[in-house]
Amino acid sequence: MTDFSAQVFQNEFLPSGADTVDAVVTVTASPGATAGGAQRGDAVEIIVIDTSGSMQEEGGRKIRAAIEATQAAIDTIDDSCHFAIVGGTAGAYMIYPNDGLAVADDRTRHEAKQSVARVRAQGGTAIGSWLRAAAYLAAQRPAAIAHALLLTDGKNQNEKPAELDARIAECVGRFQCDARGLGVDWDISELRKVASALLGTVDIIPRPEDMHAEFTRLTEAAMGKQVGSVALRLWTPKGSVCEFVKQVAPSLEDLTSLGTAVNPLTSDYPLGAWAGDEDRDYHIRVRIPVGSVGDERLAARIMLVVDNAEQPAALVRAIWTDDERLSTRINREVAHYTGQAELADAIAEGLAARESGDGQTATVKLGRAVQLAHESGNDDTVRLLQKVVEVDDAASGTVRLRRDVEKSDEMALDVRSTRTVRVNRKAE
Amino acid sequence: MTNGDTLTCPSCGQLSPTSATWCEACGHELASEPKPECVTCGEPAIEDDGYCHSCGHRQPVPRDYVEMVDGPISAVSDRGQRHHHNEDAVAVARVDHDTAVLVVCDGVSSTPGSAEISAVAATTTAESLAAAAAGGMPPEHMAVSGDALEAAVDAAQLEASTASHDMTIDELNPPSTTLVAAVARRHSATVQVSVVWLGDSRVYWIDGEDVVEQLTVDHEIEGALTRWVGVDASHHSPQVAHYEFPLSPEADLIVCSDGMWRYFAPELGGPAGELVNRLKGDGLGGLDLVRAMVDHANEHGGHDNISVVHWAPGSSDGIAGTTVEAESDRPAAIGTIDDGADDGPTRESTESEETKESHP
Incomplete structure (x- = not known):
């Protein structure tokens, strides 16, 4: 048996009037305690x-x-x-x-x-x-x-x-x-x-x-896959909008359009097949009706559907407060993966600009990508970027476009731009 | 959810016979009993974890609003309008016909776990002081001795620390709470009030509109507490004070958190004396009076948790049902304040360096 669990990372405190709740959900599969070992299905x-x-x-x-x-x-x-x-x-x-x-x-x-x-x-x-x-x-x-x-x-x-x-x-x-x-x-x-x-x-x-x-x-x-079908079941309150559900580690995959409605407040997002021991991170953004300061509302209830059996997993909460020290706290996981998504976008936009001959935009975007990859410790992406740009200063994102770039290097950067690093692998 | 002679699965919409316990299609439990209704949206959809499955609102928990009555002593502790939890705690004890213990603890909302330790501290203090007041001869002009007051705070401090060790806490920001306790004793034609406190919760003696005595001095500098109860405050000395007032039929002893006394401002419906006497003029007393005071704070914003404990030692529905003649010639209160910070090397105050934000 494989056990599944989910853990939520978020800042549940919202300033007065805010309606957007971000959370990173880590879903973990681990070998179950029950005997029988790795009995895989067909x-x-x-x-x-x-x-x-x-x-x-x-x-x-x-x-x-x-x-x-x-x-x-x-x-x-x-x-x-x-x-x-x-x-x-x-x-x-x-x-x-x-x-x-x-x-x-x-x-x-x-x-x-x-x-x-x-x-x-x-x-x-x-x-x-x-x-x-x-x-x-x-x-x-x-x-x-x-x-x-x-x-x-x-x-x-x-x-x-x-x-x-x-x-x-x-x-x-x-x-x-x-x-x-x-x-x-x-x-x-x-x-x-x-x-x-x-x-x-x-x-x-x-x-x-x-x-x-x-x-x-x-x-x-x-x-190595042990479980064929896992879905993330997302309940959000009446009047809310699920802005996106994205896999953010090990790579970026937008699952939003793959969601299927279970009932008016609940949708399933397919997570595919899982090995007996792996974990993946998901970034969820929900817009919910605004509450009063002091109110607490559930912004999302996350369940996992493993081989058609639903199991409760984790809660995403929203608490409105006028305490700025609470509402301005940056959640490390959400910030990290927001940065990884920006990194992928910067690479895509930089390569598109380079393709269309807009060297200035390409330099700015790819420079920003180098900076983000460097800051987040995404060393593989830094190496891929270095084949397309000459990096003068990674910390500030100062780069020059290389003249002769191997087509395969450019394609590798493009296709691997969505690979992310985990939050705990930050650069010094 | 019933629909004629079938049940509709709340999860996937599949119809099942009414006898079914589980949905055949998705395995979701089919509720046989209706769930409680949401206080916000009215849907009968409250899950076991206390959230509405329709609008998502967290349902109130018992601690959000607490009322406590012990004979003529009344207490209310309310979450207020702006805070997410009620971290205040109140405790009362009726020792005998003439003696009452009134306690308020205001858990610091920026330190996780404060709600738990404020409750522990309030209860421990009340029990300790009730035992002290019940045993033996009280010292002259005091409801209880200064030693008994300090011992009660030490006990509260110890219990709060023990409770903190049993919780998952933020080590750099351990749970903390203010503490204020008043022991009041009727003695012939006077009321003796012994007070102990750490932090900015207060005790008032109000006797008619014009006599409003604040019996405590806030341990606070620019909004930050300088003394409190908590694992990081074992060296904070409580301050004690003893007072003696003439027993008057109009007198009220009020112990409250800052969520109440911040609404005693003249521009917010009058100072404490005006407010209390206006409400009493409307015929309110006891628990109704306390509720009305809490309502006053909520109506003006309720920015913090609101706690009020009240005893009217001279009222006709007083502890012993004694009626008291109004004193026409009120002497000034006899007050002696013993600032624990000065009473020896083992109880050093470091308030100039160490503070805790009390009003996030």
Whole structure:
């Protein structure tokens, strides 16, 4: 059994007339005290690899690396886990097994690796049709924890954006998907859409030889998931507006639009599958009807829905006061993640300005990003920024744009801009 | 929530038979008994944790408003209009037909846990003083001895510290409270009042509109307390004072927190004497008088917790039902104030350096 708990960080004191309540909620999964250990539910792993013609470029280096990485990933699939390998071109086709899902054992893993070895790269790219195939396969075992790893090296040229959107919508709630782009010729916004809707991550794999490590890391993580479906159930009082529900650690993901109403005052936000021991932070902002000084009102009641069972979790409160020492207290967690969100925005805006030739705005925004990343101890992001800007003084955010920037470095900064650090890892 | 012969799940909206205890769809408990109604919005939706499941308002807790009556001694402690909790505490004790103990403690709202220790301090002080007043011959011209007053405060200090150690507290900002206690004793044609205090809660002797004696001096500098009760205040000396007043049918002894006496200003309906006598002129006495005084503070803003304890030692409904002749020739009160800060090396006052914000 896995136990779930939630802890709220907030300043519950509001000045007279204020209506906005911010809280950071840490949700923690931990191995339960009850015996039985890590008894995982049924799992489905689907690996979708791009076998379009572009994978044959560079003398076949990309497709050979993809084959080798997929074979390594197959080796990490646990016995009795259901799995399938799908090839993607302008359509989707089964690489292994011929239809449906295979049950992992030494024989099927061996057969799967042999089938993968015979893959040839030719044809187009239609990511929506690949997702549809994955959804079909996941539907074979609807109760299982289903995960897909999707790899592409190019843009979604054989589908209209609306088609991809429609296919993504069909997949929501059926499986989680980590999307990876190989090289620099794919479109970040396309894969980000896929990953956000399907509660996964998106990242760049700059070089073919990096695929092996990334594939095995992702499938191993998928094998570690213990609980398939967790939702954050949020009650807010009558007359209130939930401004947003965002995952803020380990990375920024806006869940607001994924909420589904349970009743007029309550909505569920999907948190996806969880390993037996992990924690994630969420930032919630609610606007509530204003109370009088001295009033206390519940701004949100947070519950966790784990495998369809609701459990009470934590309360977000609002207390109106005319004591400025209370109402002006800055909550460390809320401030930290507000800063991490600003950091991601500064990077996105800086890169967009740089793309459009507005060097001045790009310098200001990316400088601010360096400053925020430095202040918050987000060293990984500082390193990514340094490949795009020359940092003269991180503390003040004084930077100069680099002239020659590797496309892959720029994309890495873009795609990883939403990665956050925890609140307790502040810089000195 | 009932709907004909089905129950609607309050969580997911699924209909279940009225016999169901749990919602089949989501597992939510189906309330068989209606929940209490919200004092704010009226919805029958109060959860076990005291919040309304419709509008979110926290429901009042018992401590928000406390009334206490022991014979003719009356006390009210109220959250007021602006504070979120009531951290004041009151305690009373009727020792015998002629002797009453009146206590107010005002927990400092900026120090978490103060509500708990103010209650402990008030109760301990009242019990200790009641025992002292009940035992043996009282000293001359005093309701109880100065030693008994100091011992009561020491006991309160000890109990408050023990309570603090049992709580999760802010170590840098431990719970703290003011303390004021008055022991009043009718003795032939006089009333002896012995007072002990730390902080800015007060005792008043009011005898008609013109005689208003404040029996305490605030331990406060520019809004910050200089003495209090709490784990960080074991070295703070209580101040004691003894008074003797003529027994008068109009006399009122009032012990109160600053949430009350700040509304004794002339521009807010008159000084204490005017206010009390106006209310008495309306026929109010005892608990009704105390309630009306608290209402007065609330009507003028109720910026702090409001606590008032009252005894009219000479009234016809007094402790022994004694009627007292009005004194036409009132002598001035005999007052002796013993500032504990000066009574020895073990009780040093450091009020110039150490203060506590009492009015956030």
